Amino acid sequence: AQTVTQSQPEMSVQEAETVTLSCTYDTSESDYYLFWYKQPPSRQMILVIRQEAYKQQNATENRFSVNFQKAAKSFSLKISDSQLGDAAMYFCAYRTPLMDSNYQLIWGAGTKLIIKP
C-alpha cells in the first residue's frame, strides 16, 4: 500500500531565510503525482506545487521549489525568502492515475511551519 511520511512535525525558520520540508513516500507504481498543499490558520487547503513523476525536472513556483528524487522516493519542498504569510501546516500528498476519478490522495501527517520575525 502506498504511504506518505512527513518526519518533521514542526519546523521554524527566520523570516527571509530558506527552509526545506521533507516528504518520503512508498509506492510500486511508476506513474504518479506528488503535491504540496498549504493549510493556513484559515483552514482552506491551497495547492502550492505539483510534480509529475515522469518529469525529471523539479517543479518550481516562484519562491517554492521541490527536490524530487524518484529512486529515493523523496519529495522535499524548499521555501526561499520565507515570509510571515508562509506560516501554515504543509501537507505532502500522492496519487496515481489509477485513482483518477475518486482522487483518493494519500496524505502525510503534515509539518507545521513557524516563521520567526
Added chain:
Amino acid sequence: NAGVTQTPKFRILKIGQSMTLQCTQDMNHNYMYWYRQDPGMGLKLIYYSVGAGITDKGEVPNGYNVSRSTTEDFPLRLELAAPSQTSVYFCASRYRDRGEKLFFGSGTQLSVL
C-alpha cells in the same frame, strides 16, 4: 469568483442528531469530493461524485450519505451523529482532466458531544 462554498463553518451536535453540510461550487466542475480531517492528520475521502446523479464511496463512508442532483451542489448528510464524527469537513472540486488540482472550501468544524 466564489469558488467552493461550504456552510456552516462551525456546528455542535448532540449524539444522535442529524445534519446536512452544504457545498456548492460555481466553476462547473464535474468532480466533487468530501473529505474529513482529524487533528494532526491528513485528509480522508468520505464520498465523491463524478457528475450529477453519480456518487460513490471513498475511504471512510460509514455514517454519511450524499446526493448530487445538480452540477453545483454536493451536500453531505450525517445521520445519527457520533463522537467519532467530530472532525473538520472539507468539500472540494476539480475539472475532469487528469492531474488537475483540487479547489477546496474553507471547511466545517463539527463537534459531536
